[in-house]
Amino acid sequence: MKSSRLLSILLLLQTRGRMTAAQLAAELEVSVRTVYRDVEALHTAGVPLYGDAGHAGGYRLLAGYRTRLTGLSAAEAEALFLTGLPGPAAALGLGTALAGARLKLRAALPPELRAQADRIGDRFHLDAPGWYAPDDDVPFLPAVADAVWRGRALAVRYRRWKEPTEVDRRLEPYGLVLKAGRWYVVAAPGPRTYRVDQILELEVLEDGFEVPDDFGLAAHWQAYQRDFHARLHRDEVLVRLSPRGVTRLTGAAARAVAGTGTPEPDGWTRARVPVESPDDAHDRFLALGADAEVLEPPELRARLARTARTLAQRYGSGDGDTDRDTDGDGG
Structure with missing residues (x-):
């Protein structure tokens, strides 16, 4: 358990930069005293980790220091390979990037975990759509995803179920959700939820937008589903x-x-x-x-x-x- 926590401290500092003992303790769900002991253990092991005092202080790694992923457990390695979903990634235009990331992760694993992770693709396969639902044609999905990443507004012609069935909307896309094989974009104003396959025309606008600090995509989607079922x-x-x-x-x-x-x-x-x-x-x-x-x-x-x-x-x-x-x- 302690070795896993030490690796987590290294990866947190490697990916986020300077962090205080209190921030590390909150992230790892341990006491600040435990963080002090773990940092001392990393020092003893020769890890170039430094602490700065003062209001803007905290722990940080020596610039350029990187750790390899040799501390992954078998379960963690398997879980990471299970998260690689080639179908949705390809739909977003990230199929090549996912393949490259999987190759790099595989190369970083020790041999015994590499063989175990390789078995994942032979034992598990995700097929999200239902049996009786044809695959949706979503030609504008990559453009919507790009607008989400870059914070760009969209002008769309959208097909809905009530009259008038075709409407023009200016959307500020906050995020994408894949539900049962179907893509949805959550967008302001509102925010409201739109099916990506019902977008008939799309133009990426030059004007940008900011996602509100208090908006969380997962929390919004859960609330949307509860409201949907209540109305249904x-x-x-x-x-x-x-x-x-x-x-x-x-x-x-x-x-x-x-x-x-x-x-x-x-x-x-x-x-x-x-x-x-x-x-x-x-x-x-x-x-x-x-x-x-x-x-x-x-x-x-x-x-x-x-x-x-x-x-x-x-x-x-x-x-x-x-x-x-x-x-x-x-x-």
């Missing part, structure tokens, strides 16, 4: 589910049953399940067939009953036809 599932259905029906649920419905479902004496489960709309609820519970019984609202129950009667009439009109002998000569 505004209705609720009271339903009884067979054991098989419970296992067939997914997403918010499955979480609702797991969290609030009440077992009944016959082995079924009664629960309130969030739904997007009456049409969504009708199609979802109709697909469960005899493994679900909707109790409320009464309008949905009546609608499902009408659909069931229609299906019974449709499939019951040919009674007896399926009993015919089709394997022989009909005699």
Whole structure:
């Protein structure tokens, strides 16, 4: 544990420059006294690390000193190679850069970790898009990514679902998010979220912008998802589910049953399940067939009953036809 922490101190000073003992302690989640002891251990080991006193003081490495990544554990090396996602990197125009970075990292590893890291590509593969979703055509993704890096505003023509379906927008792109194989750009004003594949035209503007200091992309995306699901599932259905029906649920419905479902004496489960709309609820519970019984609202129950009667009439009109002998000569 201590050796890992010593390496972390070296890498922090190597990448960030001068840092105080308090800053190092906060980064490593240890006490300032522990940092003092670790710095003394690095001194003893011959690492050219110096401390400056005063208000602007702190620890720093001798200019030009670099450490090789020989202190990586097997798990750390494997994790680093798992983070290299060739598909998204290539989409951003960084495929060559990623390949080069992986080669440099591999060369810096000791032989035993190099062989172990090489196995990662043979054992794990990420395929982000869903089975039934075609790959999105995102011709403007590299331009959007470049605008994000350089802090340049964009003039775009964007296609949305409501009228007017095509609108012109000036965007200040704060960051990109890859979700389930689909790229989104979070941009001001707002900020709001836009699908990159729905950008029809794009011009990179000369005027720049600054991302607010209090903006965090990961925190914003988490809040956006919570709000999205809250707006998406505004209705609720009271339903009884067979054991098989419970296992067939997914997403918010499955979480609702797991969290609030009440077992009944016959082995079924009664629960309130969030739904997007009456049409969504009708199609979802109709697909469960005899493994679900909707109790409320009464309008949905009546609608499902009408659909069931229609299906019974449709499939019951040919009674007896399926009993015919089709394997022989009909005699």
